[in-house]
Amino acid sequence: MGNFRKIVNNVIRDADVILIILDARMVEETRNIVLETMVKDLGKPLIYVITKSDLVTEKENVETQKKEFFSAPKVKLLSEYKRELKPCVFVSSTKYYGVNILREKIMIESKRYKIERMPIRVGVIGYPNVGKSSLINAMSGRGAASTSTMSGHTRGVQNIRADNTITFLDTPGVIPFKETDKTKHAIIGSIDYTKTEDPDLVVMKIMENYPGIIEKYYEVEMSDDYEETIKEITKKKKLVVKNNEPDIEKMSRQILKEWQTGKIK
Ligand SMILES: Nc1nc2c(ncn2[C@@H]2O[C@H](COP(=O)(O)OP(=O)(O)OP(=O)(O)O)[C@@H](O)[C@H]2O)c(=O)[nH]1
Ligand SMILES: [Mg+2]
Structure with a gap:
C-alpha cells in the first residue's frame, strides 16, 4: 500500500485534471479527504465521479445513508452530494450513463484552468475496487484497463489514450493511511x-446496519440473532460441512460476494 500511495501521489502531481472516484452506494465512506486536500492544495482541477450509479436509486440511497453507517454525518440524498461535491458527475460504467457528460466536464474544467497540453492527462484515483479501471474503459470505448471483482487489481500506473484529447492515468486503489477498520473495508468492497x-x-x-436487506434476498425471517439468520441461510442453500454443521464461513463469504457485486442491495 505504501508503494501504491507513492504512485497515486505521482499521478496527482503529473496529471492536468484529477477524477476522484466514489461508489454511489457509499459515497461518504469512499471519500478520501487526504487525497482531496492534496489535489486542492496543488490548485488542480478536480472532478468527483460517482460511479456504479446503476446500483442505487435515490430512494435506496436515502435508506442506506439513514443508518449513519460509519462516518456519514447526516442523512444525505444523492442530489445533495451533487450540490456539495462540485463539480460532480454520476456515471455507470456498465450501462454507460454519464460518460459523455463526464467528457464534457473534463473539457470545461481544463479550459477553465487554462490547460494547454493535448491530449490532457487525466488522473483517476480512489479507494480500491470503486471502479476506476472500468470507468476508463467506458470512457475510452475499449477494454484497455484491466478490471476485476477482486480489490487491489491495478498495481501500477497505466496510461490509456482515450482519443485525441484525453489520456487517462489509471492508478492502484488506496485507503487513507489512518483508516484501519477492516469491517468497513470489506463492506465497501475495498x-x-x-x-x-x-x-x-x-x-x-x-445485517445490523441495513436491516432486512440480506434476509429479503435469501427469503428468510428477520431476527436479532444474526448468527442464527446466517445459519438459516446456510441450511437453505445446503452449504454443510462434513460433520453436518452449517458452514457459516463459506456461506458468509458467499453473502459478502453478492453484497460487494451489487446483487444484494
Ligand atoms: N454495476 C456496476 N459495477 C461496476 C461499475 N464499475 C465497476 N464495476 C464493477 O466493480 C468491480 C471493480 O471494478 P474495477 O474497475 O476493477 O475497480 P478499480 O477501482 O479499478 O479497482 P482496483 O484496481 O482494484 O483498485 C468490477 O467487478 C466491476 O465490474 C459500474 O458502474 N456498475
Ligand atoms: Mg483498477
Whole structure:
C-alpha cells in the first residue's frame, strides 16, 4: 500500500485534471479527504465521479445513508452530494450513463484552468475496487484497463489514450493511511470477499446496519440473532460441512460476494 500511495501521489502531481472516484452506494465512506486536500492544495482541477450509479436509486440511497453507517454525518440524498461535491458527475460504467457528460466536464474544467497540453492527462484515483479501471474503459470505448471483482487489481500506473484529447492515468486503489477498520473495508468492497478475514462478522455488521436487506434476498425471517439468520441461510442453500454443521464461513463469504457485486442491495 505504501508503494501504491507513492504512485497515486505521482499521478496527482503529473496529471492536468484529477477524477476522484466514489461508489454511489457509499459515497461518504469512499471519500478520501487526504487525497482531496492534496489535489486542492496543488490548485488542480478536480472532478468527483460517482460511479456504479446503476446500483442505487435515490430512494435506496436515502435508506442506506439513514443508518449513519460509519462516518456519514447526516442523512444525505444523492442530489445533495451533487450540490456539495462540485463539480460532480454520476456515471455507470456498465450501462454507460454519464460518460459523455463526464467528457464534457473534463473539457470545461481544463479550459477553465487554462490547460494547454493535448491530449490532457487525466488522473483517476480512489479507494480500491470503486471502479476506476472500468470507468476508463467506458470512457475510452475499449477494454484497455484491466478490471476485476477482486480489490487491489491495478498495481501500477497505466496510461490509456482515450482519443485525441484525453489520456487517462489509471492508478492502484488506496485507503487513507489512518483508516484501519477492516469491517468497513470489506463492506465497501475495498477488501474483496476472497480476502476478508472474518466474513461472518462483516455479514452480521451489514445485517445490523441495513436491516432486512440480506434476509429479503435469501427469503428468510428477520431476527436479532444474526448468527442464527446466517445459519438459516446456510441450511437453505445446503452449504454443510462434513460433520453436518452449517458452514457459516463459506456461506458468509458467499453473502459478502453478492453484497460487494451489487446483487444484494
Ligand atoms: N454495476 C456496476 N459495477 C461496476 C461499475 N464499475 C465497476 N464495476 C464493477 O466493480 C468491480 C471493480 O471494478 P474495477 O474497475 O476493477 O475497480 P478499480 O477501482 O479499478 O479497482 P482496483 O484496481 O482494484 O483498485 C468490477 O467487478 C466491476 O465490474 C459500474 O458502474 N456498475
Ligand atoms: Mg483498477
